[in-house]
Amino acid sequence: MRLLPKSAFGQTVLLIGVLLLINQVVSYLSVTYYFVRPTTQQISSLLATQVQSVQSQGLMSAPLEQRLAYAKQTKVEIMTTEQALQQGLRDATHYNFMSSQVSSQIGVKADVRISTAETAVGSEPYRVWISLSTRPNIWVSIPLIGGNDAHISPPPTMYLMVIGILSVTGGWWFVRHLNRPLQALQQAALQVGRGQFPPPLKEQGSSEMREVTRAFNRMNQGIKQLEDERTLMTAGISHDLRTPLTRIRLASEMLPEESEWVRDGINEDIEDMNAIIDQFIEYARFDRTGEWENANLNTLIGDMVRVHERYESHHITLKLTSLPDTPVRTVAIKRVLDNLIENAFRYGGDKISISTFFDRTKQRVYCRIRDFGPGIPDNELDNAFMPFKQGDKARGSLGSGLGLAITRKIINMHFGNITLRNHPEGGLVAEFWLPGAH
Structure with a gap:
């Protein structure tokens, strides 16, 4: 399984994504170690000092009047769990990292919670609730003065993720814009390879891409x-x-x-x-006559078989399965079938077999034509499709050697492929496939 992309577009997007990921990681660590951690440690230290002051004065077990007087002076309240729940503790958020820092400083396990502006009761937008394991039913409520100017939260992971996603998306769009002319050039080159001649491409993109497009247009015109x-x-x-x-x-x-x-x-x-x-x-x-139309390959095979059934010496065995309609040029595909059937009878005897099947995974229609003759030496199979090359010399070849070359050109024009191979039990198998859709 290949993980790295092969295309320039994919490699560029991957490079931008990796660089942005590294940038986000570095930014995350920098913000965490140089801003968030010192700030939270300072706040935790102040909270621990305040709790220790409350402990040293014995306010957690003091009478209600003394606690109220202390709250009036410092705005630090000491209340029971029931009272705290009514004052906003119910909707407060637990902060693990602050609980750990306060616990380590006072030597007692502490539960630290913070109520936000939406849940706090009173004029203060934020309040810190601290409960010690030694007095679990008592909560110390400390207001955060100026908390409306800074939000106490863990490192801003969500913001960094949003920035990273936007950066990757922008980089993807930019690279795709640069590669669009290259994709058009690729499609045009494939058309030229199939013997088609597309109209001149629009010169766009970078200066290098414009020069390549201009050279391709000249080459296309020269070949035509x-x-x-x-x-x-x-x-x-x-x-x-x-x-x-x-x-x-x-x-x-x-x-x-x-x-x-x-x-x-x-x-x-x-x-x-x-x-x-x-x-x-x-x-x-390179005949391009005839319009593209949806036709069933089995029907075309049946037409060609009926033509050869006129000859008493021709015996054809059909093994046809259900096929979907395929976009083809009917006259050209009939020429392919006629060439392959004629070659099979000419060089393989008076008996041939034709079979078809449909590959649902690849969405391809296959046709196999097998004769029962001597076959072709394996080292000459590749030469059989070359113009003026007769790979059937072992079978008494006659003619110009263009039949299979014409057949392959037509199959390529239909975006398919054709191969030859020797059957293990004797004879030659010609197999071609056509795409179910263009």
Whole structure:
């Protein structure tokens, strides 16, 4: 499991987050050790001194009149638990760290509580309630003069967390704004890799990003120009070649009847040459005809199977499972199926098997076409998809070697993938998958 992000966006956000976290930790420790701790220790020391003064004068067990007189002079009241509950103790908050500090200074376990401005009774916004373990039913109430100017609380963790979250959020937004042109460039590069040519990208972002975008737009325009020129050149060559082939066909028809076998041989060669020329044109133009539509792959397979059922020597075993509709260019996918089925019959014998299934986890539609021929050597499987590379030499390959190259280009255009492998029990398996949605 990889914890560190790979993208520049993720790494930058992680870096900002780590730096801000370090900053918050340092700020937290600084505030705690240099401001909060000395302040609370000073307050606790004053409270402990006040409690010791009350103890030394015996006020906790003194008559009510003496306690009232002391409260009138110092505003420090000594009362029972019942009286304290009525005066605001019920809603007071217990402070562990102050209880520990007061207990350590007076040598007796103390319970320190503070009533806030909302819960205190009287003019003082804050009052401290202290009870000693030696006299648990007696509470000493000490007002905090000037407490409205400073709130007694533990270290301001919540404030630091809010500042950290806002800082990370701002850093995330800033980095995303910087990486948005890079994401657009990535998507455009993927389109060019599939043989598509997106419109020029808008030059935005930093100066370096603008230069990269400008260079990419020039490269995209140059590749498109080369593609158009190649298509135009291939169309011209095919036109120039078909003219003499047509003349040869006409000339062969004028041969005497006793040379019929020669005429048939010439016509077969002409048909082969026309088929090869058609493959060159098909590969060069990278057919993008047809609109995208939702179609079921099983239906397309059924159409192609019915075409091959006309041949008595073709036997196809179907193992089709239920598939969802997939966005495809129907004509292009039918060309893929026709190429794979034709190759299976040509090189693998008169029997093939076609199976389909749907991967719900990855949301992919799979199709496998298996023949029962000799297969292809494992070291030549990768070359089978290369233009003009015939990986089927072991199976008596004929043709131009463009069929599988065209097939892979169409599958890539559909955002899928195609592979070849030898079956353990013999034969070759061609498998491709298409995404359930774009």
